[in-house]
Amino acid sequence: MSRIGRKPISVPADVEVKIEGQRVSVKGPKGELSGTFSPLLTIDREGAELLVSRPSDDKECRSMHGLTRTLINNMVVGVTDGFTKELEIQGVGYRAQKQGTNLVMNLGFSHQVIISETDAIKIDVPAPNRIVVSGIDKQKVGQFAAEIRMKRPPEPYKGKGIRYVGEYVIRKEGKAGRVAG
Secondary structure, X not given: OOHHHHOOEEOOOOOEEEEEOOEEEEEEOOEEEEEEOOOOOEEEEEOOEEEEEOOOOOHHHHHHHHHHHXXXXXXXXXXXXXXXXXXXXXXXXXXXXXXXXXXXXXXXXXXXXXXXXXXXXXXXXXXXOEEEEEEOOHXXXXXXXXXXXXXXXXXXXXOOEEEEOOOOOOOOOOHHHOOOO
């Protein structure tokens, strides 16, 4: 049986969970999320815990078991703590700033790159070379951070561009490292 799927999801006291068949709604201090899950699985509440169980061991049930449990857990964590992704900008003259609800970035293009924050996603710029994307939906936070990173992904020769904090960029040697032969 799935190790992740078997783990119960602990529901904090300030979170309200509503289960209507296969639809789960989670409401907490940071907001509200809901999702519809596979009809092959059963989602039950026992006290302050949610349990996801599967009726049989066929391949489709097994593959959905851990996924469903993780998605519901991410909803509970999102409405209590929220999720953040941090990006860093490297390169001479590359910087970011916040103007109202817009993120304005100078990335070496002839124009500024402007991205607006949405209702679900908030952008913070604590330093000119650091961007923090936060929100309650883990998938939307990750997607928004990936879209920001795609505006100028890190290049392999000098490492200039936008990268996640802690991301390792494989560097290439360039022409000077070639052996004459």
